[in-house]
Amino acid sequence: MRPPHQLSLITEPSFYHGVSEAAYVALLARQEDGGMRQQSFRVALLDKVIQAAPRDRDCYLSQAQFMRPNRRAVNLYSLPLLFCDLDPVSRHHMPPEEWRRAVLMVCKDEGIPPPSLIVYSGRGVHLKWILTTPLPRAALPRWNVAQKMLGERFQHIGSDPQARDASRVLRLEHTVNTKTGQRCEVIWVTDGGDGMPIRYPFDVIFDEVAPLAREQLAEERKQRAETQQSPRWHERAALTVVNGGRHGLKLINFQELAWHRLEDLRTLATMRAAQEDGPEPLQGQRMLFLFWSLNFMALSHAVKPASFWMESQALAASLGPEWRYDRSEMSTLYHKTQAYFRGEVVEFDGRKLPPLYTPRNATLIDRFAITDDEQRALRTILSQEEVRRRDAQRKRDMRRKAGAQDRQAYEATAQHRREVARALRSEGMKQREIADQLGVSESAVRHYLK
Known part of the structure; x- marks a missing residue:
């Protein structure tokens, strides 16, 4: 006979993990020998798996969904919520009711919409803002920015800066935190008016926590572009390394561009692998794809030094299941990633750039020998000719939409x-x-x- 606590129904994950045959989530559970075991399963099987999960020990569930049974950012599928992990700022234990009051007070003071759910983890709390529509993987850079800003708003009451990434797992409802013996429980639900937790459009949360709303950011970029003058190449200053914060870096621009270039490289690798008949696709090109993909993942904050080698391994497996590469070939990129996350920047021509590689489109087209036909399927790695072709096509489409004849x-x-x-x-x-x-x-x- 199952213990009484094992009969409690786990419902919290179903509020944000919708049924999907294409996506996976990961469940981590502590074993009787003290070790941890991770399993990935399709979201469509979520209810059956979590009801069978052991409740008398540590169990964790991924908050994002993945396109492969591998919980790494390179395999990201969608992001159904924003979250914040809070732990006590001192060893002093806070009961659930005190946590609830503290969180809602911060939300009121900071002008942040209250979380859809507050989950007591047995020691701290997890705050979750469920999104009206899950974000696609292409939106990861903006999601990362929102996560960082949310964490900063709750930093004074214990926000964990290391628990904001898309591959993060959080404790599963009704399971026991073995460090404290306390059970993980939902302690607050913001009603959405239909008896279910409230859901927020992502832009609503982003605009509340961002220093400037998206429209203001776009207007500022436009004004800078209109006033900026580009000096001749021989008049530009030499590169100098500056230690310190990343003030002046266009975080959103860098992250979005880097992530879109990563997506272009994945598209290019998929197209080329489909054209090859051999057992080892992308023979001779895999290290090139691995190096530049990881560089752009680091620029977009999808990979950090702590997860660099795990993400590298997952990405290498996607390029060739049996492929093994020499770590020494990636050591320079790893050290540049460390410098980037330490806050170092490269100052060039009055601009502050990351120490990672930021190549021009022409450089990438040359390195990967990207053809004109291949560029038609890409988003950002484009030659000037392809840019002009798309601009002309866009203008033709606009004229037709306005009623003009071809x-x-x-x-x-x-x-x-x-x-x-x-x-x-x-x-x-x-x-x-x-x-x-x-x-x-x-x-x-x-x-x-x-």
């Missing part, structure tokens, strides 16, 4: 009007009368009759 249709209409104008003229009709009947100007009629 060239072929326009010429067919003009030919028809010429024939009608000449026929009416042969019947003795005046040019003004022909213009009125065709709905065009007299000068157009004169042109038709030439």
